[in-house]
Amino acid sequence: MSIIRRSLTSLLIALACLVSVPAMAQEDPGKALLVNLAEAPSSRVEEAINAIVDSGDERARGWLEAYGNNRLSRIKDTGQVVLVLNNRGRDWEIADPLTGENLGEMSRRKLDRVAINNAIRGKLEGIMAMLDLNAADPDVREASARDMMGKVDAALVAPLEARLEKEESAAVRDRIEAALAIYRVEQGDIEAVEVLAGSLHSRARAALNNAAASDNSQLAEAANKALASIEQKLKLNKxxxxxxxxxxxxxxxxxxxxxxxxxxxxxxxxxxxxxxxxxxxxxxxxxxxxxxxxxxxxxxxxxxxxxxxxxxxxxxxxxxxxxxxxxxxxxxxxxxxxxxxxxxxxxxxxxxxxxNRTVVTPEWMSGSLVINDALSLxxxxxxxxxxxxxxxxxxxxxxxxxxxxxxxxxxxxxxxxxxxxxxxxxxxxxxxxxxxxxxxxxxxxxxxxxxxxxxxxxxxxxxxxxxxxxxxxxxxxxxxxxxxxxxxxxxxxxxxxxxxxxxxxxxxxxxxxxxxxxxxxxxxxxxxxxxx
Amino acid sequence: MSIKKHVKVGLSALALSVSMHSVAAEDPIKVGILHSLSGTMAISETVLKDTVEMLIEQQNEKGGVLGRELEAVVVDPASDWPLFAEKARELLAQEEVDVIFGNWTSVSRKSVLPVVEELNGLLFYPVQYEGEESSENVFYTGAAPNQQAIPAVNYLKDEIGVERWVLAGTDYVYPRTTNKILETYLKDQGVADEDIMVNYTPFGHSDWQNIVSDIKSFGSAGKKTAVVSTINGDANVPFYRELGNQGISASDIPVVAFSVGEQELSGIDTGPLVGHLAAWNYFMSVDTDANWDFIDAWIDYKGDDTVVTNDPMEAHYIGFNMYIEAVKKAGTTDVDEVKDAIIGVSVPNLTGGYATMMPNHHITKPVLIGEIQDNGQFSVVWETPSTVAGDAWSDFLPGSRDMIADWRKPMFCGTFNTATGSCGASSGEMAAEAE
The missing domain is CATH 1.10.3470 (ABC transporter involved in vitamin B12 uptake, BtuC)
Structure with a gap:
């Protein structure tokens, strides 16, 4: 909750800074992108998301994050896409996603949420992780590379490989290689099995399990061997x-x-x-x-x-x-x-x-202490x-x-x-x-x-x-x-x-x-x- | 002399009672409300009491029905199952109510059943339940398994591509029956034994570490996995908390719940739950004018901007309106005539369609799948193309496959066995026997 709020505020500040410079009379291209996203039928949503990413707009990450968090809505009367800052109670506080201007409160009855579901959210997480892979902080890069595990699809392979070339941190490299290996094992690549052999990550295990059950006997054998080595470690962790x-x-x-x-x-x-x-x-x-x-x-x-x-x-x-x-x-x-x-x-x-009453868990108490991929406290x-x-x-x-x-x-x-x-x-x-x-x-x-x-x-x-x-x-x-x-x-x-x-x-x-x-x-x- | 006097007194008393009777036609229609206001179930049931009271108030503003006012008679069965039966008897025998709205748990309904059948009352039951019942005197406005569980599983299977299933529930009759139905259904669909994991936990279970960890490893076998949760009420909060803390997100292993609604979510920080699912026949976020009007009325009634509405409230809304329509149609509140009149009655629901009372005393409902949002609301991601009629006797249980219920004459039976062509014991008799 507070993470969302914080990232929304930082997005707004960034937007406000951006706006003050190019106060041009032309129509903001972001507007068309957002309306396009809001109007896309479920089969075209991915396209609309990609269009936003490809536009190279600095605000893109914030928009996508807001979209992923159910914070994008349309005003029913005007069709304008707005950012919902506070979605509790009868009236919701909204802002303009283009300029960051606070538009005050509006009845939730007049707003229409831009639809998202788990399938799209999963893809969105992959895309956002890809954007984060360019962050300066290696910890952020590692976290986003970990998020990529199991989310790599054909479209993400090339940019990931390009990133791997440039990547300096060994930890991040390992993660990216593992993420790529999962995709390759799914495609039937036997050599990639090797990369996953020591991994305790559940996605890696899932990919290996699938490979072990495949018709390709060589692949199945390699996968079984890799799984056996994982099994031992898993028992200890368990x-x-x-x-x-x-x-x-x-x-x-x-x-x-x-x-x-x-x-x-x-x-x-x-x-x-x-x-x-x-x-x-x-x-x-x-x-x-x-x-x-x-x-x-x-x-x-x-x-x-x-x-x-x-x-x-x-x-x-x-x-x-x-x-x-x-x-x-x-x-x-x-x-x-x-x-x-x-x-x-x-x-x-x-x-x-x-x-029941809601008692909020402070941020420093939620989540877990990750010892390794299979053991977190x-x-x-x-x-x-x-x-x-x-x-x-x-x-x-x-x-x-x-x-x-x-x-x-x-x-x-x-x-x-x-x-x-x-x-x-x-x-x-x-x-x-x-x-x-x-x-x-x-x-x-x-x-x-x-x-x-x-x-x-x-x-x-x-x-x-x-x-x-x-x-x-x-x-x-x-x-x-x-x-x-x-x-x-x-x-x-x-x-x-x-x-x-x-x-x-x-x-x-x-x-x-x-x-x-x-x-x-x-x-x-x-x-x-x-x-x- | 004294005998004469007695006769005189008796006659005048008789005259008095006759004149009283003609006044009684203008007496209010008594609506009994049988919901726990104290004890463990108060958390869920108090809002339903308030809902019925609000509906009565609204109806009276419209001038009541048949020119008569409605009057609420509220009793508190205190989450105590045997007390439910006593209070039902009190409502029917002493208060002589015309209709009862009440109950939440199945066990409380089973306790009330013999009483309502014996005293020929009317009971509207607003909560989703395990089916396998159809009483002459009860109207089931909540979902039967085929109006909630089966469509939800179909959604996961067809739209999400789930192949591995965790059936997790609290250890009592509703989850056990529902899971039995689901297990049979899934196996009919070709799911292998090892791809189904069944888990039961006690009421109010709070330590979910091991189970969540098991679900996690069950889900790493390669196939897409989902949890179908019939976990009841209070135990959900620590369950979802543990899911969030162990890092299971909805895009890895989605959880679809049948007992988690807006009311339950208002007691949790829903941030980590975004994307997990629930299957209901109504969500507060449904964008129709009827729904927004209902919500606004509810907010005004409670005087609190943050109150939520939920599925059983909508069920009471439908049930209440059906009762009013049936009374209008029958022109009387006489139980037998209302029972006859109500079959086939259609009233608008809050999701933009109509609910019809079927001959088996269940109603037609749309099935909606919603994803949890960070404000404790659901966003609808899927719904059935049309409404689904409630099935009293599941097609996926061996004993009930051949059973049907039809309360129209000439069949007039809730337990008709099509294989033997005979009518079994009534649901109330069965419930009484089970005790």
């Missing part, structure tokens, strides 16, 4: 990928469960509204983003303290109003907090909306993983090294004794519950980047959270970490062959059996604290 998936799912589980590990594990309160505290954190993220439009990154960072505070305050209210009156009555606590969870859900539905999950570890480390610090942590441990181990030593048990209760709730809020901030922000968000995590805490051993933060990560990994290992539904069931059965054998979980508490 294993690494599964491990990453497992750890990332595990860190989500840890984040969701760690607040519960404090309220349930340390304090012994069965808080069924834990999921809704997570939800509050996620809604806080949405709220902060609403307050800071256009700065999703900053808003996300600010939501970390804000989400913590909101959930912590909600936690204090729940503790003071309900839980403190039900001390030592786990069944009543369970029912009461379950009621609170329903109240909170419906409150969000009534006050905000039953619909999705960035949002990488950040969540790091965040989970930081939260965990911070909690350990608090519990081990601060006065609060000492008080909490004292009160949970022996309440009467701690009180007689002068610790205000009630105050410690409030602070502990606030801490656990706040951490749930932090989980919500992180989850807003992975899943829906809606009234049902919390329900999806409450069972998993209890599962992790119980499996890890109640009252043990390390147990929660290990349990979360291992359950995530087991789940992801099972998923490819068992399917998502069965994998979940198997994990549950496993936990039930495990708890039968070791009722206190992975890391049971030892010593005197364990007895009660």
């Amino acid at each position: 294993a690494a990928e599964t491990l990453y998936f497992g750890l990332s799912m595990g860190s989500v589980l840890v984040l969701a469960a760690i607040g519960l590990a404090i309220t349930f594990g340390v304090m012994g309160v069965i808080n069924m509204a834990h999921g809704e505290l997570i939800m509050l954190g996620a809604y806080t993220t949405w709220g902060v983003q609403q307050l800071l439009p256009g700065q999703p990154g900053l808003a996300l960072l600010l939501s970390i303290p804000a989400g913590f505070l909101v959930a912590a305050i909600a936690g204090i209210i729940i503790e003071r109003s309900v839980i403190q009156h039900l001390k030592g009555r786990p069944l009543e606590t369970l029912l009461a907090t379950f009621g609170i969870s329903l109240i909170l859900q419906q409150l969000v539905r009534t006050v905000i909306s039953p619909q 999705t960035l949002n999950r990488l950040y969540v993983m790091a965040f989970a570890l930081i939260v965990f480390a911070a909690l350990m610090m608090i519990m081990r090294r601060t006065r609060l942590g000492l008080d909490v441990r004292a009160v949970t181990q022996n309440r009467a004794m701690a009180r007689s030593m002068g610790i205000k048990a009630t105050k410690v209760d409030i602070l502990t519950f606030a801490l656990g709730s706040g951490v749930a809020g932090l989980a919500g901030v992180a989850l807003s980047q992975l899943t829906n922000v809606g009234p049902n968000l919390g329900q999806n995590y409450i069972i998993d959270s209890f599962m992790v805490v119980v499996f890890g051993g109640v009252g043990n933060l390390w147990g929660t970490l290990i349990a979360g990560l291992s359950l995530g990994t087991i789940n992801q290992l099972l998923e490819p062959w068992a399917g998502a539904v069965l994998a979940k069931i198997i994990v549950l059965v496993f936990i039930i059996l495990f708890i039968q054998k070791r009722p206190k979980g992975l890391f049971p508490q030892k010593g005197r604290a364990a007895e009660n």
Whole structure:
């Protein structure tokens, strides 16, 4: 979204500069090109695009990009082609693609979109990548050469070969050669198979697979050999990928469960509204983003303290109003907090909306970190993983090294004794519950980047959270970490062959059996604290 | 003495009730609305409640129908399937509504079916569903599989050249039935077993890493691959997010979804989804005057510039107008006469054509394929040359191949088996039995 907006603005600035120089009376040739594109029936669109590219107009790239992004429209009455700057709401902001002049807002009812579909968009991507191959920045060239993989057709071969002659960067050369090789393998060229032998790119593999299935036995044999060499590498990458998936799912589980590990594990309160505290954190993220439009990154960072505070305050209210009156009555606590969870859900539905809210992912969190063509780590999950570890480390610090942590441990181990030593048990209760709730809020901030922000968000995590805490051993933060990560990994290992539904069931059965054998979980508490 | 008194009281009461009855003719027509306003389905169903209320308001401005006003009776079944049946009973037995607009999930419809049949009510059901049903008392204004799934697959096969298929769905009755139909259909078309991958996930699934990665490697076998998604509601957001993050673009592996509409997209940043597809019978972006008027009215009704319209809303629009036309045609709101009158009724839809109620209680609809745009709207890239009539019993399932439904006399049966020439149990009885 913001990329589009930025490129549109830069296009407009470029246009404005261009216009100020040749203020000639003649008709702008661009106008005819655009109208031609807008009027072309689907069979002639390619021709119209090529005409724009061949015109050598500096504005061509911007026009094509706008076209690819569905941003070219025609005014129904006048037939004028315009650039749509903002296509949300009832009235759309439009501009003149020739001069860059802002034409103000127009009802969407009066505009007719210049049609595009996936087939054309695919070709357009190839053409634009070709234009980008002339960029000065080698990284841009490499990215566009990678985009060319599998998109090369007869028309692009000659210009690509010409580019290869001039290209200085080895990385870009490799990419272009691979892109050309894919085309040649498709045409039945055996020598080109060699070039693709080590490539992990899925398009290269697709081309080889096709070649392996072809009637030409020599070609098929060469392709099979190349595929065999790829297969080995792929297996390794696949294993690494599964491990990453497992750890990332595990860190989500840890984040969701760690607040519960404090309220349930340390304090012994069965808080069924834990999921809704997570939800509050996620809604806080949405709220902060609403307050800071256009700065999703900053808003996300600010939501970390804000989400913590909101959930912590909600936690204090729940503790003071309900839980403190039900001390030592786990069944009543369970029912009461379950009621609170329903109240909170419906409150969000009534006050905000039953619909999911859009939380924007900042640019630095979207996409993936490319290790090689077969292995890339999705960035949002990488950040969540790091965040989970930081939260965990911070909690350990608090519990081990601060006065609060000492008080909490004292009160949970022996309440009467701690009180007689002068610790205000009630105050410690409030602070502990606030801490656990706040951490749930932090989980919500992180989850807003992975899943829906809606009234049902919390329900999806409450069972998993209890599962992790119980499996890890109640009252043990390390147990929660290990349990979360291992359950995530087991789940992801099972998923490819068992399917998502069965994998979940198997994990549950496993936990039930495990708890039968070791009722206190992975890391049971030892010593005197364990007895009660 | 006292007996006389009693008789007197009884007589006057009788007289009173008779005079009441003649007034009752001028009473409003009661329209029951049976959509969840709380619980998990509130996300989808609240807008439908608002839609019907808006339509009632518009109709009353036009002077109602048969000189009578319309009045909405709203209940909240709270996304709780058994409660749907109770609330339906409340609407029909206590409130004595003339017609019900309601339900979203198939399981809630199955729960309501026996009640509507028992109390002889009218139910308009606005959501695309798996078919295999035709009840005397239910009108299906959403799409049957042949009005959504099959044409979408044809588009991918013929226009895009897809040869390898991933059928991904949430694990419940609608995706399972639809995928079974599609699998049979694809195999009939000569697609090999190894070119079909079927995958089910639980409700609200949020961790899609492995599945998306599987789809990616399934798609690198050389043949053009597409994903046919019957993934339900909430699970779609993380699914599409994962697709975007793992770099699967629509030009590599397009995803065509049957449950993702404008409403669902309004909860996501659609930037990375541009080009992925959805098959519906209506899109908000359809450029007709009727549609723009409907959207403007909806925006005014909600008082919010950014609200969206979607396919089930159009279905309610059609269903509501069909009901009004049928009541006019029958000259009464009597259930049996309306049921008779409504077959063959044609009303304009919002995409520039007409919808007709067929004898099997399904309607004719155009099928549109749209590509997702960056503003959460769809742009139509393909549509069927003419409208398609809904098929209650799929031709691609072994048990239902021979079944037809025709609610005209003399056949008057929703489960007529052409092989045996006999009429089976009603859909309500079957649903009651399944429970």
